Amino acid sequence: MVFPTTDSPNFDWLIQSDRVHRCLYTDPALFELEMERIFGGTWNYLGHDSELPQPGSFVRRTLGRRPILLTWGRDGQIHGLFNRCTHRGTLLVTADRGCSQRLTCPYHGWCFDLDGHLHTLPVAESYANPHKASFHLGQLRVETYRGLIFGTLAADPPKLANWLGAALPWLDEHLNRHPKGTIRLLDSPVRLEFAGNWKLLWDNAADGIHATFAHRSYNQLGHQAKTKTVLARNPASTPMVSQTLGHGHCVVDQRPGIPGGPWSTMRQLPTCEELEGSLRAQYPPELLDLATGNMVNLSLFxxxxxxxxxxxxxxxxxxxRTRINLYLAVATDVPEEINLLRLRVDEDFVSFGTPDDLAIFERIQEGLGIPEEEWLDISRGEQAGDRQDDWGRVTGSIASEAPIRAYWQEWKRLMREPVPLKVRRAVVRD
Known part of the structure; x- marks a missing residue:
């Protein structure tokens, strides 16, 4: 089933209260609409300010499939620029990161400041108006929250804090567990790709049942090391919870089911024994919990x-086809052993658990190729344990599929009623 972009699909039929249609994962025309309406019309995470360590720094990103640059301009501000020369459309930067006074097009030599202004126009006398505003680089609206940089093309977006909404306390808690409430990202992410639709990650993010089955080998490793990993437990028998947070966001809180704290769930890893011994000899034992995650998974759609x-x-x-970029956050003002342990913990699940997820995603995508089987069920928990508060947030066990149903409603809202998009440009200088 292919939807031409000039026609409007029947989104209420495609997304129902308890099921969604397979074409939402398989239709190329719908995918193109998503890249325009979802990834253009709402806030997207673009990067962290620790990735721009000094004036002139830049990193390369995407917004949907739009090539983007995050820059620290000479005006002291962070900018989100289209990585595209306004002359003939050439990609300005191919390096993942760098530092430069200006961005120069390799095709005709147009040169731009890192705030988007056109700085040098070769053969300027050939243009009737060499100072046209349209010559400056296209820009996004950019806002930062506690170091996290978000951008959007929406003409009139909500304030970032309003869009985060009920997710804000969870995000604050995630950051506040670090000394001074700050983190730093390592430069080189782990990049993985799988042959499947990007929304399979959202289906998986708050799914508390799959870990018992899909991560069987990871759980067996924990059992052999005499460690009962959190993934091995029956999700229906624990007090762990999931909650929808509005705008498609959700959270899974595993802490109620881990009375011994996050570090108690970690099996033995290379070099960990020495690092753990050093920390226990010098610091309170609860500091070890900082070496692993806080067992709260927060998803920002x-x-x-x-x-x-x-x-x-x-x-x-x-x-x-989807790429996953995994950035490791390290803590500042902590003993060196903490961040070394973070490296080991980071390697653990990425090496032994994530491949299970990617394999499942590809199996789902192949299974969705059967056109006669049209529907995917997302009813688990609805009218069977979920609780809704006065603000419409739904809380359930981690077996609930309420987060899946909630992000699909946000997806539907953005797709059915696309917000106007706007390319911003730097103001012409005097």
Whole structure:
């Protein structure tokens, strides 16, 4: 089923209260609409200010499939620029990161400041108006919250804090567990790709049942090391909870089911025994909990999942191709052993658990190729244990599929009633 972009799909039929249609994961035309309406019309996570360590710093990003640059301009501000020369459309930067006074197009030599202003126009006398505003680089609206940088093309977006809404206390809690409430991202993310639709990650993010089955080998490793990993437990028998937070955001709180604290769930890892011994000899034992995640998974729709000590950034490539960028956050003002342990913990699940998820995603995508089987069920927990508060937030066990139903409603809202988009440009200088 292919929907031409000039026609409006029947989103109420495609997304029902207890099921969604397979074409939402398989239709190329719908994917193109998502890249425009979802990834253009709402706030997206773009980066962290620790990735821009000095004036002139830049990093390369995407907004949907739009090439973007985050820059620290000479005006002292962070900018989100289209990575595209306004002359003939050439990509300005191909390096993932760098530092430069200006951005110069390799095709015709147009040169731009890092705030988007056109600085040098070769053969300027050939233009009737060499100072046209349209010559400056296109820009996004950018806002920062506690170091996390978000951007949008929406013409009149809500304030970032309002969009985060009920997710704000959870995000604050995630950051406040670190000394001075700050983190720093390591430069090189782990990049993984799978042959499946990007929304399979959102289906998986708050799914508390799959870990018992899909991560069987990871759980067996824990059992052999005499460690009962949190993933091995029956999700229906624990007090762990999931909650919808509005705007498609959700949280899974595993802490009620871990009375011994996060570190108690970790099995033995290379070099960990020495590092743990050093920390226990010098510091209170609860400091070890900082070496692993806080066992709260926070998902900010559409492209950021905070899981463990990682920021997982979702990058759609095609209707059936997705890249995952995993950035490790390290703590500042802590003993060196903490961040060394974070490296080991980071390697653990990425090496032994994440491949299970990617394999399942690809199996789902292949299964969705059967056109006669049209529907996917998302009813678990609805009218069977879920509780809704006065603000519409739904709380359930981690077996509930309420977070899946909630993000689909936000997806539907953005797709059915697309917000106007606006390309911003720097103001012409005197």
């Amino acid at each position: 559409p492209n950021l999942i905070l899981v463990g000590n990682q920021l997982m950034v979702i990058e759609p490539l095609a209707v059936d």
